[in-house]
Structure formats: structure tokens, C-alpha cells
Amino acid sequence: MKPIPLAPDHFPELRSALLAHYDREARDLPWRRDRDPYRVLVSEIMLQQTRVDTVVGYYDRWLERFPTVSSLADADEGEVMKAWEGLGYYRRARNLHGAAKAVRERPQGFPRSSDELRALPGVGEYTAGAVASIVFGEVTPAVDGNVRRVLARLYDEPDPKPAWLRERAAELVDRGRPGDWNQAVMELGATVCTPQGPRCETCPLSVWCAAREAGTAEKRPAARKAKVVPHGRFVLAVVEMGGQVLLQRRPAGGLLGGLWAFPEQRVPDEAGRRDGSGEEAVGGTAIGIAIGIAEGLGLRVEGEHVRLPAVSHRFSHLHATYLPVVLRVGPGAEGVASGGGWQADGIGEELEEVRPLRWIGPDDSEVALPVAQRKVLQAWHEARSSKEVACESRR
DNA sequence: GACCCGTGGAC
DNA sequence: TGTCCAAGGGT
Numbered sequence: 001m002k003p004i005p006l007a008p009d010h011f012p013e014l015r016s017a018l019l020a021h022y023d024r025e026a027r028d029l030p031w032r033r034d035r036d037p038y039r040v041l042v043s044e045i046m047l048q049q050t051r052v053d054t055v056v057g058y059y060d061r062w063l064e065r066f067p068t069v070s071s072l073a074d075a076d077e078g079e080v081m082k083a084w085e086g087l088g089y090y091r092r093a094r095n096l097h098g099a100a101k102a103v104r105e106r107p108q109g110f111p112r113s114s115d116e117l118r119a120l121p122g123v124g125e126y127t128a129g130a131v132a133s134i135v136f137g138e139v140t141p142a143v144d145g146n147v148r149r150v151l152a153r154l155y156d157e158p159d160p161k162p163a164w165l166r167e168r169a170a171e172l173v174d175r176g177r178p179g180d181w182n183q184a185v186m187e188l189g190a191t192v193c194t195p196q197g198p199r200c201e202t203c204p205l206s207v208w209c210a211a212r213e214a215g216t217a218e219k220r221p222a223a224r225k226a227k228v229v230p231h232g233r234f235v236l237a238v239v240e241m242g243g244q245v246l247l248q249r250r251p252a253g254g255l256l257g258g259l260w261a262f263p264e265q266r267v268p269d270e271a272g273r274r275d276g277s278g279e280e281a282v283g284g285t286a287i288g289i290a291i292g293i294a295e296g297l298g299l300r301v302e303g304e305h306v307r308l309p310a311v312s313h314r315f316s317h318l319h320a321t322y323l324p325v326v327l328r329v330g331p332g333a334e335g336v337a338s339g340g341g342w343q344a345d346g347i348g349e350e351l352e353e354v355r356p357l358r359w360i361g362p363d364d365s366e367v368a369l370p371v372a373q374r375k376v377l378q379a380w381h382e383a384r385s386s387k388e389v390a391c392e393s394r395r
Numbered sequence: 396g397a398c399c400c401g402t403g404g405a406c
Numbered sequence: 407t408g409t410c411c412a413a414g415g416g417t
Contacts, residue, residue: 255399316399
């Protein structure tokens with residue numbers, strides 16, 4: 001069947017076909033149960049660069065803990081980060097928290113237009129369009145990765161530019177059901193017009209699809225060349241005292257910002273070693289570096305220092321190898337994680353914790369830890385447990 | 396436009 | 407095992 005060249009004359013028929021498909025096949029997702037602006041905003045922020053299956057659990061727990069925009073605005077930042085733990089791109093959590101505070105400060109309440117939504121932290125062009133169309137019925141496009149792929153195939157365009165995508169998406173939006181339309185295109189991209197193995201046989205748009213006719217669907221849009229991901233190595237100071245370890249809160253803004261982690265120091269990477277075995281090249285110096293980290297925190301280490309197995313972790317833009325070293329400190333070290341305070345940063349109204357250090361146990365469930373740090377904590381706990389067992393057996 | 400920013404699942 | 411990449415935003 002030869003496709004019909006897609007002209008504006010065909011838009012009404014195309015819209016009806018996709019909306020009918022959506023009405024029939026749409027997945028039952030938690031954030032589709034109602035059109036509460038706060039809930040839809042939460043879902044859209046969580047869904048940024050994150051799969052639906054991953055988000056569902058976080059979404060339900062989040063709304064249980066922060067059911068309204070004001071409850072989120074009033075929440076402690078540590079609790080917000082804890083609720084986001086494991087979801088990644090942690091700046092989203094702080095931005096969502098900031099957005100809730102911004103909404104609370106608005107006399108008009110929740111922003112009702114895409115332009116106003118765009119002013120909230122963490123809300124860009126896509127998210128503003130999605131919320132405005134879904135919740136408030138604004139006739140505006142929402143171009144995400146799915147929409148980009150669907151349009152690239154529909155027009156057989158190898159390298160669709162943002163401006164071109166915005167124009168195509170805007171002219172196609174269904175005037176009566178803009179929110180359903182935007183979700184329908186995304187849903188099609190996620191379930192039918194997939195990156196690999198698109199199911200053109202079942203696609204309601206196939207009769208208009210130029211890529212299907214040309215046999216180029218799977219090549220549209222053209223793949224971007226993969227970048228080489230650099231490797232980094234970090235010595236971690238696992239400072240142990242009385243069954244607890246010392247964590248430091250990472251500065252907001254950077255990698256894993258706002259989460260708690262073992263104090264670290266980056267060490268030069270061994271050229272050509274990407275297999276994670278390069279830690280041996282550091283040899284005993286890792287312990288010396290770890291001691292330096294601890295001393296920099298005002299701690300005096302004593303007794304035996306033991307290295308834990310290296311932990312490899314892939315971030316989106318960095319392949320990290322962590323070299324954890326367990327250090328012992330004597331009584332009196334509690335003070336490094338107390339006596340801290342809060343201090344204005346002199347710019348905004350936010351308070352910055354002066355000494356973000358704290359002791360935690362192996363089963364701590366209060367602080368938000370990155371996945372790799374959780375692995376190190378677990379390795380420390382297991383090493384410690386096995387040693388205790390060994391001591392027991394000698395008695 | 397390029398780069399930074401997490402994680403887990405599919406192949 | 408390596409590779410891709412998923413309902414992007416900020417700088």
C-alpha cells in the first residue's frame with residue numbers, strides 16, 4: 001500500500017486515527033487517573049529521561065508522602081532527596097521542590113499556561129507543553145524523544161532539527177483534545193513506533209508514513225555517534241567508628257548533588273586501563289590517600305586500615321572505579337559530625353549546611369545514597385560481619 | 396550546540 | 407559484555 005503524502009488536508013483524518021488507537025490501547029498509568037496539575041507535573045518531571053516502568057513505583061510513594069504541592073513545599077530537603085533516591089538526575093528532585101515552593105508563593109496559584117509553567121525550575125519546553133495540554137487543554141505541542149522519532153519517520157527526515165519538530169508538532173496537535181493527542185503520539189513511540197523493531201503492521205499512521213514506504217523506519221532518526229565515556233578513579237575514605245561510618249553530603253549542583261557519600265578524592269587514571277583492574281596500580285598509596293582525606297576532615301586515624309574490593313559504576317557520562325579504604329578512628333571523633341550549623345550563602349534565601357558530615361549505620365534508611373555508595377556501604381558491612389564471625393569462632 | 400547530569404533494562 | 411537509550415533541563 002503506497003503511503004499518502006502527508007498534507008494538511010489529511011491532518012483531521014490522521015488525528016482521528018491516532019486518537020482512536022489511543023482510546024483503545026492506552027496503558028493504565030497512575031498519573032492518568034485524574035488531571036490534578038501537581039500530580040501530572042510530578043509524573044512529567046520523573047519521566048524525564050526515565051522509563052515508565054521505573055517511575056510508577058516512585059510516583060506512588062511520592063504522592064503518598066507528598067500528596068499536595070503545599071506538602072512538598074513544606075518538606076525538608078533531606079526527605080525530598082530520600083524519596084528520589086535511586087531515580088537519578090537528582091537535580092530534578094531539588095527543582096521539583098523549588099517548583100512547589102514557587103507555586104506556593106504565587107497569588108494565582110498553580111500556573112495554568114505553558115509560558116507560566118516554563119518559569120518553574122526544572123520545567124522546560126517539553127514539560128511545560130505536556131502539563132499545559134494535559135491538565136489545562138492548551139493547544140500546544142510537547143516534543144519528547146518519542147515524538148521526535150515518530151515525526152522523523154512520518155516525514156522520513158534523518159536529522160530533524162528542534163525548530164522543524166516544533167513546527168510539525170504544533171500543526172498536528174488535535175485542537176479538541178491536545179493533551180490526549182500529545183500523550184497518544186508519545187504512547188505510539190513507546191509501544192509501536194519503537195527505536196528498534198517498529199511494529200508498522202499495527203501502526204495507525206502507517207498509511208501516511210514516508211519512512212515505512214521508503215523502508216527506512218528503523219534508520220530514522222539517524223543515530224548520533226556515541227561519545228567516548230571517560231574513566232575516573234576515586235579513593236573513598238570509609239571512616240569507621242563504633243559500627244558506624246562517616247558520610248559527607250555532596251554539594252548541590254554537581255554529580256549526585258545533595259546526596260550523601262563517602263568522602264572521596266579523585267586519583268589519576270591509568271592510561272589504557274578500562275577494565276577496572278587498574279586499582280592495583282595505586283597499590284598501597286590508596287591507603288595513604290584515604291588517610292589524607294580523613295585528616296583533611298580533622299580526624300586522627302589509628303590502628304589497622306583495610307581496603308575493600310573495588311566497585312565499578314557507570315554513570316551516563318563517566319565510568320567510575322571506587323577504591324574504598326576502611327579507616328579506624330578513636331573515641332572522640334564523634335565531634336566531626338556534630339557542632340555543625342546552618343549559614344546563609346549570602347545570595348539566595350537557602351541555608352547551606354556548614355559541616356555536612358554524619359555517622360550512619362549499615363541499615364540506615366534516613367539519608368539518600370547513590371547506588372554505588374550503597375554498594376560500598378554493603379561491602380563494608382559484609383566485611384565487618386564476616387570478621388566478627390571469625391572472631392566468634394576463635395573463642 | 397555541546398556538555399553535564401543517574402539508573403536500569405533490553406538486546 | 408558492550409551498547410543504546412528512556413515522557414529533558416540547565417548552563
